[in-house]
Amino acid sequence: MPLFPQVMALCTYPNLLDSPSFPEDAKKRARRILQACGGNSLGSYSASQGVNCIREDVAAYITRRDGGVPADPDNIYLTTGASDGISTILKILVSGGGKSRTGVMIPIPQYPLYSAVISELDAIQVNYYLDEDNCWALNVNELRRAVQQAKSTVTPRCCASSTRNPTGLCFTSLPVSWGAGWLVYWMSGH
C-alpha cells in the first residue's frame, strides 16, 4: 500500500499504530498529524482554515517550490479539493447587479467547473482565449481585450488559477505575475 493511504488509515484508526504491518515512516507522519488535532483525533474540530501542521507543511513545500520566496501558513486555507476552494473564492468575489454585477474572467479552453460555478452564482462569464498557436500561452493583449470589453457591462474580477487542464500548459511564475499585474492595473480604471 502506498504511503498516503497508509497514513490515512493510521490517522482514522490509531489502534493500527501498534500494528507491525505499517512502516515506521507512515506511523511517524500519522502521529504528527494526530498530535496537531484536538484530543489526538481526526474527529475533533480543527481550525477552520485547516490543521496547523498540515498548513505548515504546505507552506514549506511552496517556499521550496518557489526558490525560497517564503509562504506564510496563516495565508493557506485547506479545502476538500480544487472545486470546493474555487467555489468558496467565487462566492466571496461575486456580488452586485446591473453594471456592478460581477464578471469572472476565465481562460478558454477551461475546465468546466468554472462556467458551472459562475452560472450557479448568477455571475457573468468573461472569456479570454489562450493562444493555441503558441502552445496555449497566456496573451496579455487578449487579457486586455477581455477586460476592456467586459467593463462596459459588468465589474470584472479575476479568479487566478494556474491550471494546465485541459490545455497541458504549465505557466511559469513570470507570465502569471505579469498578467496579474496588468489585470489589476486595467481593472482599476486604466
Ligand SMILES: Cc1ncc(COP(=O)(O)O)c(C=O)c1O
Ligand atoms: C483546473 C481544474 N480545476 C478544478 C478541478 C477539480 O478538482 P477537484 O477534483 O480537486 O475538486 C480540476 C480537476 O482535475 C482541474 O483540473
